[in-house]
Amino acid sequence: MTVKNIDPITLQVISGALNTIADEMAHVLYRMSFSSIIRESQDIGAGLFDTQFNTLTESEGSPLHIGSIPGYLRGIDETLQGGVWNEGDVVIHNHPYFGASHSPDLCIVIPIFYKGVLVGFSANTAHHVDIGAATPGLIIDIPDVFAEGMLFAGIKLFDAGVRNEGIWQFISHNSRVSKQLKDDIDAQIASARLGVKRFTELLDRYGQDTVLDSAAELISYTEGVMRKRISEIPDGEYFADGFLDDDGKNREVRLPIKVCVRVKGDSIEVDLTGSADQVETAFNVPFEGSTKPACYCAFRAILMDTYTAEYKMPPNEGSFKPINVIAPKGSIFNPTFPAAAEARFTQCNRVIDLIIKALAPVIPEKVTAGNSASISFAAYSGLKPNGDYWVFLEVNEGAYGGRPFSDGPDSIDNLMANTRNNPIEDLGMNLPVICDRYELRDDVMPGAGLHRGGIGVVKSQRLLSEGTLTHESERHFDTPWGVLGGTEGVTGKAEVYHYGSDTEATAIPSKVSSLKLSANQGMTYYSPCGGGYGDPLKRKPEQVFEDVLDEFISIKHAFETYGVVITPDHSLDLEATLTLRAQLTTQ
Incomplete structure (x- = not known):
């Protein structure tokens, strides 16, 4: 043309x-x-x-x-x-x-x-x-x-x-x-x-x-705008690595992800060489339809963010043209036929997160700390009284890491998703499922920093009649990182619970297939919390105090990590805080 x-x-x-x-x-x-x-x-x-x-x-x-x-x-x-x-x-x-x-x-x-x-x-x-x-x-x-x-x-x-x-x-x-x-x-x-x-x-x-x-x-x-933004990144090779929990079957086998971002002039190459070989389950990623779009999404988000840009860019092929993606044939990001490749959600998010991590040293003003980057995708199913199936799909929220100018958002969708949540009222009216709990996590502290990490969600969904659960998620082991002095976030977890029973909840892996649930059993999902961005001792004491009042963090955490003194009657002691921070800074 x-x-x-x-x-x-x-x-x-x-x-x-x-x-x-x-x-x-x-x-x-x-x-x-x-x-x-x-x-x-x-x-x-x-x-x-x-x-x-x-x-x-x-x-x-x-x-x-x-x-x-x-x-x-x-x-x-x-x-x-x-x-x-x-x-x-x-x-x-x-x-x-x-x-x-x-x-x-x-x-x-x-x-x-x-x-x-x-x-x-x-x-x-x-x-x-x-x-x-x-x-x-x-x-x-x-x-x-x-x-x-x-x-x-x-x-x-x-x-x-x-x-x-x-x-x-x-x-x-x-x-x-x-x-x-x-x-x-x-x-x-x-x-x-x-x-x-x-x-x-x-x-x-x-x-x-x-x-x-x-x-x-x-x-x-x-394309011209994207190339201009890329040219502002110093030329070089930038590396990051992480790992995936398992393939949904071999529970003790961690799967490496290795990312190299090569910047040369006004073009970028993302090389996933060294990542895990393809696996024997559906935990592989179609190269053309998912691996490449994940990398496109990463750079569109980092370099062409609609909120920070002066004007909105036309969403077209131009933003993809300067980006080349490499994944060796037979790897988890480029499987060989006839390997299954349906469960590809979390791997895409982890690639984006590692691209962010790799570029953090050279463009810290455009990246976040470690994100949940998980995507919890759950399928609940069962049979109606007439013998017909019902199937319900749900995407649970995660959290972002701290950002250059603000905290990481709490309970928000993951990096390569922006799906809206399902109204729990609609769910209860149409399916034999009820939501027992839906709120921010209160069992852990998010990553601390000048800008703290986002807080993940905790959600409990219970079946009212017997059925099955298949759940795809990640990051039960690989913790979201802090950046520029921020501390790590928190890993996720999942449990099966029995409503109205004294039986303790049972921990389950990040991925389960067709797990049978009886009536009044369900899953509680705890999404990862983001890492912190910047030195926690530089966070405004008033912001730390507000987090304590909101019960996002504890008084002890405010004292030990942020150097902020809050009295037993919940008052902020600024004088004592300045003294404590001076002591912590010289240690």
Whole structure:
């Protein structure tokens, strides 16, 4: 596509129109859906793409979907049913070895034809409750990709406008919640069709050449800004490493993650060489659909943060172009077929966290201390009295590390997610599940610093009838780090409890598969707390005092870690605090 100069007013109008189309597509998708993971949590992504599969615009959906759909499109290009796009086609695709982020994220793609010529694609992804995998909702301990459920590779739900009844009937008989699944797919189709309609209207109004040339110029502009931001980082190789708890089966085997960030001029390379080999469970990460987007997400967050930027950048392919990602074939971040690769949430977050850690020495003003970077994803399921399945997916909050100018946010979604929580009232009205506890952790102290780490969540969900739990999380062992003198945060944990019983809660690993629960049993999840940023002795005594009054930290912790003296009657003693801090500073 040749980039031509477009007058700035037209360019800005078309940029706004493209963004609006993507946001409207996302709005239609989550408002029309029936499952809570889409309707409430908004675990979706939507956008428009050119014929070379470049992102023209994308919605502000889950960061897990940022930059992922081009991978789907390239996979569809290899597998498309019939090999030819027709007007009226609707394609479904989720194969992790053909570009998908992971199998539950079904992608719907509709080609955009204008005056008989293919000019682009309207597409979206959404995380579905159940696609007929080995265990309801989520899967971990399975032998290969074929146990992940239905795999679609370039399949046409509609072929030139004709509905493929065989595929719809197949879906009807291969999901535990098939009606909900089909209704949510219909919502995706409506969203993608709206994208086709709105983009065609834009072409009618401004002309095909003007719109496509503007889109190309916007991509070039975003790329230029990203390259400028990268060029401000000193050239060099920056390293960080951590480890994952286990693969969901081999409990005592820790899995290393190694990150090297190479900065050269206005480009970046993320090298994951040295990370764990692929594992025998589903705890692997599809390279095209998840590993690469995780790295894109990291640098978009660090270098193009919408809150600190002077202006919002057009969300398009330009922000991805300066970033190259390396992960050796056969590693956990680039598995070899037919390894399973569904449980990829936490690894993506840990890569982002380690990219942040690696760059902390050279751009401390743009990074955080260690974050929870875990993503607790739980699937509760059971049978209704009539024998039908119910399945509920829930994403639990975590916490960020302390930041250059403020504390880490408490009980917030993880780095590569922004899903909303499910209203517990809605949950109790529609499913045999009740929330017994939902608050900030009070059993530990977050990382201390000039800016303290965020406090994680504690949440207890109980089944009212027998069922099963599958839970994917991380960081029961690898503690979020402090930075620039801040102290470490706190690891997470999970327990199974029995409501109304004197039996003590039982600790469970960070990942469990199809754990059977009886009526009135449930899981309590404690998310990690973030690390501290900067010297705790430089934190304002008044802020420490407020944390004590809020019961975020104890009087003893304020004294020993922050050097702040609070009297037994809960008064701040500034004079004694200055004396104590002077003593601690000279030690």
